Amino acid sequence: MKVLVINAGSSSLKYQLLDTAANNVMAKGLCERIGIDGVLTHTGNKSEEKYTIHTPMGTHSEAIKAVIDILLDPEKGVISSMSEIDAVGHRVVHGGEFFSDSCIITEKVIKAIEDCVPLAPLHNPPNLIGIRACQEVMGPNVPMVAVFDTAFHQTMPQAHYMYAIPYEYYTKYKIRRYGFHGTSHKYVSQQAAEMLGRPLEDLKLITCHLGNGSSICAINRGKSYDTSMGFTPLDGLPMGTRAGNLDPAIIEFLAENEKLSAAQVITILNKKSGMLGISGVSSDFRDLDTAINEGNARATLAKDMFNLSVKKIIGSYIAEMGGVDAIIFTAGVGENDRSVRWDVCEHMEYLGIKIDPEKNKYRGKQMDISIDYARVRVLVIPTNEELMIAKDTERLVKEMAK
Numbered sequence: 131m132k133v134l135v136i137n138a139g140s141s142s143l144k145y146q147l148l149d150t151a152a153n154n155v156m157a158k159g160l161c162e163r164i165g166i167d168g169v170l171t172h173t174g175n176k177s178e179e180k181y182t183i184h185t186p187m188g189t190h191s192e193a194i195k196a197v198i199d200i201l202l203d204p205e206k207g208v209i210s211s212m213s214e215i216d217a218v219g220h221r222v223v224h225g226g227e228f229f230s231d232s233c234i235i236t237e238k239v240i241k242a243i244e245d246c247v248p249l250a251p252l253h254n255p256p257n258l259i260g261i262r263a264c265q266e267v268m269g270p271n272v273p274m275v276a277v278f279d280t281a282f283h284q285t286m287p288q289a290h291y292m293y294a295i296p297y298e299y300y301t302k303y304k305i306r307r308y309g310f311h312g313t314s315h316k317y318v319s320q321q322a323a324e325m326l327g328r329p330l331e332d333l334k335l336i337t338c339h340l341g342n343g344s345s346i347c348a349i350n351r352g353k354s355y356d357t358s359m360g361f362t363p364l365d366g367l368p369m370g371t372r373a374g375n376l377d378p379a380i381i382e383f384l385a386e387n388e389k390l391s392a393a394q395v396i397t398i399l400n401k402k403s404g405m406l407g408i409s410g411v412s413s414d415f416r417d418l419d420t421a422i423n424e425g426n427a428r429a430t431l432a433k434d435m436f437n438l439s440v441k442k443i444i445g446s447y448i449a450e451m452g453g454v455d456a457i458i459f460t461a462g463v464g465e466n467d468r469s470v471r472w473d474v475c476e477h478m479e480y481l482g483i484k485i486d487p488e489k490n491k492y493r494g495k496q497m498d499i500s501i502d503y504a505r506v507r508v509l510v511i512p513t514n515e516e517l518m519i520a521k522d523t524e525r526l527v528k529e530m531a532k
């Protein structure tokens with residue numbers, strides 16, 4: 131099945147056309163500066179050449195039209211008719227408590243995504259615009275599926291997702307831990323089960339999605355059991371620019387002393403904290419490594435804090451699940467940064483966790499990096515959220531056709 135995967139942001143739109151039978155990316159690209167002028171960067175599999183096209187994109191509909199045009203282009207494109215696109219899979223950030231799986235998009239589903247806007251005011255509106263734009267350009271006969279970042283985590287037990295604030299705030303505002311990166315955690319857990327040659331239902335896994343945004347998930351017998359991001363992606367680990375969890379009293383203290391509003395403090399916690407805030411150098415782990423090699427103590431401190439937080443969460447999830455069969459590292463940092471993997475797993479031999487330093491030298495490659503005799507396997511698995519979205523889309527469209 132040929133599935134167009136769409137990830138729509140406020141002024142950008144990422145796309146991939148995947149052939150699910152061959153797990154093959156036929157073409158991919160990015161529309162930027164939507165509503166300003168419009169730039170499209172496109173790569174098709176006929177040639178590896180990257181095209182940059184300046185074309186007016188006043189709206190997301192115009193961006194989708196530009197995507198379809200380039201996919202159909204005799205030279206740069208990969209299909210000869212729009213009817214070759216069997217379905218569209220849309221990434222949607224927040225599905226609240228409505229969605230515990232991906233689903234075929236209907237008017238009722240759109241309404242529920244709208245109802246989740248207060249929970250994700252920056253993300254759900256552009257996701258909705260992307261859905262509407264595709265419907266407008268592609269017509270009503272192409273099935274569309276919404277794949278939610280939060281859905282995978284809906285299996286968490288209540289004691290794991292509640293915050294200990296008055297219960298009425300949960301009933302009134304649905305304040306609770308939702309968790310994000312669900313598509314990635316789900317994808318790598320399935321890959322891990324395949325690598326281990328065991329059914330997912332028999333496994334206790336801890337998946338570490340460590341990128342610019344980072345979260346960890348305890349996956350107990352195939353189901354999300356706990357996760358580090360919370361009501362918003364600000365909770366949990368310190369990240370590129372996010373603070374992660376902290377004593378909430380700091381917010382009022384900073385607001386008063388720095389003469390800031392609560393919203394301004396939250397912006398600082400989202401955009402100026404984490405690795406950037408501590409190091410004063412960068413949010414990018416590669417820049418931190420360069421600074422560390424030059425003897426920068428604050429860059430070292432930032433990375434030490436990150437590694438410690440990952441270790442603490444892994445430890446707590448092992449305690450919650452009563453053991454672990456495999457720990458999985460994924461995303462930009464998890465796939466590439468060997469020092470993070472090494473420091474996180476150091477001194478955990480007593481739990482059966484021991485990395486092989488030779489195997490740990492590889493990066494960006496799916497492999498088992500644990501020492502042969504280790505009881506717990508440590509795996510590096512490159513994530514592929516677009517493929518997971520395409521596979522979910524295919525599954526639901528086929529179910530609908532039955």
Ligand code: ADP
Nearest residue numbers: 340341342343413414415416461462463466467
């Ligand atoms: P996101 O999808 O959250 O934007 P990614 O998963 O692409 O993030 O991860 C981006 C981060 O991965 C970069 O900020 C960088 O710090 C890190 N990264 C990428 N390549 C490497 C590498 N070779 N070594 C260390 N860190 C890397």
